[in-house]
Amino acid sequence: MATMAGPAAADARAxxxxxxxxxxxxxxxxxxxxxxxxxxxxxASGSGAGCGSHWPLCNGEVVPRAPHLATIIEYTxxxxxxxxxxxxxxxxxxxxxRFPRGEAVRRTSALSVFFxxxxxxLGAGLVLFRYVAQNESGGRAIYLSAHLVNTQLLLAMLAMTxxxxxxxxxxxxxxxxxxxxxxxxxxxxxxxxxxxxALGDTLYPAPSLAIGVLxxxxxxxxxxxxxxxxxxALAIAGGAYIAIAAFTRTHQAHTRGPAFAATLxxxxxxxxxALNVILQxxxxxxxxxxxxADLLWIALVLLFLRAREAGPKDGWPV
Numbered sequence: 500m501a502t503m504a505g506p507a508a509a510d511a512r513a514x515x516x517x518x519x520x521x522x523x524x525x526x527x528x529x530x531x532x533x534x535x536x537x538x539x540x541x542x543a544s545g546s547g548a549g550c551g552s553h554w555p556l557c558n559g560e561v562v563p564r565a566p567h568l569a570t571i572i573e574y575t576x577x578x579x580x581x582x583x584x585x586x587x588x589x590x591x592x593x594x595x596x597r598f599p600r601g602e603a604v605r606r607t608s609a610l611s612v613f614f615x616x617x618x619x620x621l622g623a624g625l626v627l628f629r630y631v632a633q634n635e636s637g638g639r640a641i642y643l644s645a646h647l648v649n650t651q652l653l654l655a656m657l658a659m660t661x662x663x664x665x666x667x668x669x670x671x672x673x674x675x676x677x678x679x680x681x682x683x684x685x686x687x688x689x690x691x692x693x694x695x696x697a698l699g700d701t702l703y704p705a706p707s708l709a710i711g712v713l714x715x716x717x718x719x720x721x722x723x724x725x726x727x728x729x730x731x732a733l734a735i736a737g738g739a740y741i742a743i744a745a746f747t748r749t750h751q752a753h754t755r756g757p758a759f760a761a762t763l764x765x766x767x768x769x770x771x772x773a774l775n776v777i778l779q780x781x782x783x784x785x786x787x788x789x790x791x792a793d794l795l796w797i798a799l800v801l802l803f804l805r806a807r808e809a810g811p812k813d814g815w816p817v
Contacts, residue, residue: 514666516597517597517664517665517666518666520593520594520597520664521661521664521665521666523590523593524590524657524660524661524664525661526586527583527586527587527590527657528654528657528658528661528797530579530582530583530586531583531587531615531653531654531657532654532790532793533579534576534579534580534582534583535650535654535789535793536786536789536790536793537575537576537579538576538580538622539697539785539786539789540572540782540786541572541573541576542631542643542697542698542701543697543701543782543785543786544569544572544782545569545632545633545701546568546569546570546572546573547573547625547626547630547631547632548569548573548626548629548631548632549566549567549569549570549571549572549573549574550563550570550573550574550577550626552626552627552629553626554623554626554627555577555623557570557573557574557577558570580618580619580622583615584615584616584619587608587611587612587615587657588612590608590611590657590660591608591609591611591612593608594608594609594660594664595608598664602663603659603663604660604663604664607656607657607659607660607663608656608660610652610656611653611656611657611660614649614652614653614656615653617649618646618649618650618653621642621645621646621649622646624642625642625643625646628642630642630643633702635702635721635723637722639698640694640695640698640723640726643694643695643698644691644694644695646694647690647691647694648687648690648691651686651687651690651793651796654793654796654797654800655796655797655800658797658800658801659800659804662801662804663804670808671804671807671808676803676806676807678744679744679799679802679803679806680803681744682740682741682744682745682761682799682802682803683796683799683800683803685737685740685741686737686741686792686795686796686799688733688737689730689733689734689737689738689792690792690796692726692729692730692733692734693730693734693788693789693792695723695726695727695729695730696726696727696729696730696731697780697785698723699721699723699724699726699727700727700779700780700785702721702723703720703721703723703724704779704780705779707779716728730772731772731776734768734769734772735769738765738766738768738769738772739765739769741761741765741795741799742761742762742765742766745758745759745761745762745765745798745799745802746758746762748802748806749762751806753805753806753808754802754805754806756801756805757798757799757801757802757805758802760794760798760801760802761795761798761799761802764791764794764795764798765795767791768788768791768792768795771784771787771788771791772788775788
């Protein structure tokens with residue numbers, strides 16, 4: 500009995516340890532969501548220059564004295580980003596201590612550290628290159644697009660770390676799905692055009708929807724305004740594609756959860772995007788729109804992982 504109880508107890512401890520790590524990984528992902536959304540608020544509120552052109556100091560000080568509201572907003576974002584960096588570092592160290600060599604959790608947690616470091620460097624670049632406040636250069640649009648791609652990759656690595664650390668470790672038996680890879684790429688493309696459109700909304704707010712539409716089509720308008728049209732066109736086509744492609748995966752038991760989530764989130768995003776345009780992109784709506792986009796991205800990442808585990812069945816397309 501004692502001999503049988505020994506391995507059983509060890510297995511129970513190992514399962515409990517994985518569960519603790521998994522819960523912590525989801526918490527780290529959730530915190531990074533908060534950081535991303537607060538960063539969007541910094542941009543939408545025009546508070547990116549709240550700490551001047553100083554980094555990592557804020558207006559040349561560790562703790563700014565008598566700060567203005569914009570300084571408080573930007574400084575709070577920097578603090579939350581620093582906490583995120585520390586949490587991801589702890590997650591990586593814990594992964595290397597908890598999981599044996601060769602486990603995918605080690606790789607995804609290490610990549611999480613890489614992407615959060617590049618995230619911090621990109622954030623610093625926004626300040627040091629003065630791609631903040633009313634800067635309307637093309638360089639800022641390109642830089643924000645790169646920042647968005649890096650953010651999505653960071654969130655993906657954190658989600659993969661949490662997924663792979665689950666007590667019932669997945670066994671991948673199926674090849675990568677071309678359709679699901681395309682869905683991820685479409686989501687990234689829509690996100691990039693969304694970042695450019697959001698920048699245009701911030702820099703050139705229109706007093707009414709009609710005037711905003713005229714600005715979009717006017718050859719005299721700034722390039723950011725004329726590029727703004729790309730987002731709704733790509734979002735409608737891409738959102739419909741993602742919703743339909745995700746729905747075809749709901750027949751499989753292992754993919755049903757993330758497939759339903761991706762389908763519903765894609766449709767919710769289309770509705771939120773339309774509302775955002777009608778309301779002339781108020782800050783609260785921009786934040787909600789971004790939240791839905793990030794949730795959809797995570798749902799697609801999990802769907803991609805689940806599909807590799809479950810595999811296509813019953814003649815449904817890959």
